[in-house]
Amino acid sequence: MYTSAQQAAPVRMTVYPILIAISMGHLLNDAMQAVVPALFPILESSMNLSYMQIGWIAFTLNMTSSVLQPVVGLFTDRRPSPYFLPLGMAASLLGMVGLALAPSFLFVLLSVLLVGLGSAVFHPEGARVVYFAAGERRGFAQSIYQVGGNTGNALAPLFTALVFVPFGQKGAGWFTMVALLGIMILSRVSRWYSHKLEQREKDRAQKTAVKLEGQERRRVLFALILLIFLVFTRSWYSAGISNYYQFYLTQYYHISIREAQLYLFIFMIAGAIGTFVGGPLADRFGKKNLMLFSTVGTAPFALLLPHLPLGWALPALFLAGFILSLSFSTFVVYAQELLPGNVGMASGLIVGLAFGMGALGAVVLGKIADTYTLKSLMWMCSFLPLLGVLTYWLPKDKGRSAALGH
Known part of the structure; x- marks a missing residue:
């Protein structure tokens, strides 16, 4: 079983220089993704x-x-590919060039496709x-990594x-320099990662140790589906705020696009904090407990936000972003514990598929805003x-054996 494999494994030291370097790479990768929504007000006008x-556009990205x-994750679970890291950054570099020069909506979509591809390869x-x-x-390690990405988005x-x-x-052309810096940093991380793979053969051993049968498989599948759904709903709320709240502010509070960016920045930087x-809190109080508090605890501020005067919007946005993001890295670690032999696929399902499928909300929410009003959109997002509350039905998270009810 997985627990015996864990007990047999030697205690590993935390390698902080690599964690900081990969977090910086994550920041640069997601900063280039952030270029896309940052361009929304410009593209909408021009x-x-x-x-x-x-x-x-958000949906394509x-x-x-x-x-x-998850496809890349499944492939690299079988064949780890250290140099995918700088290659993904190179794809984003091409996307930045395309965005800077895009003459039409279709060309924007093609450029955004390259940025999305780079992200899919990197994560x-x-x-x-x-x-x-x-x-x-x-x-804690997952928090260091994810805070880089959240800061980049912020x-x-x-x-x-x-x-x-x-x-x-x-x-957007200025961000080619960001991509070049990322390629240099991730090339060094890739060398460490390559040496690490040469020293370890644990992936294969873990895969043989975690085969599931019957009821165990059904419980893991249930937990994974519920986990993805929870991340999906969180993503729809974030999509509503990050993609459309700036337009809500300019239309109903009559502030400029430049001023509206402060409100988005507060929401996003609160998420990074x-x-x-959240990672250390999950290590101390349990992953399920933190996920439940984070999702339900956001609700009061989300429900109030569309009805608050402008002066109260900033603190409400900060608290909503902060509490919602406490569990950001915890969802990933929880999924990795459910699928310990498929770390790449588990991470891809949560960071990629679940969060990315939440971007479907960007299209649906945009349609709601076009058909009804931005006020209706914000009201619907707030719920x-x-x-x-569905987090309550997730299995306990004391390793996989506890998650399976053993």
């Missing part, structure tokens, strides 16, 4: 895009990475590097205000965190 077309991440191998470097502090409003408002669409804090 190309006369509808809210639904904006939703299709996230669906590319979401569909491919599963990045998660495996974290797994190897984590030692016994998996929640920069989107600043990119809009500081780069794209003054320089327009061509400002919450991600960092999504209430679905977090």
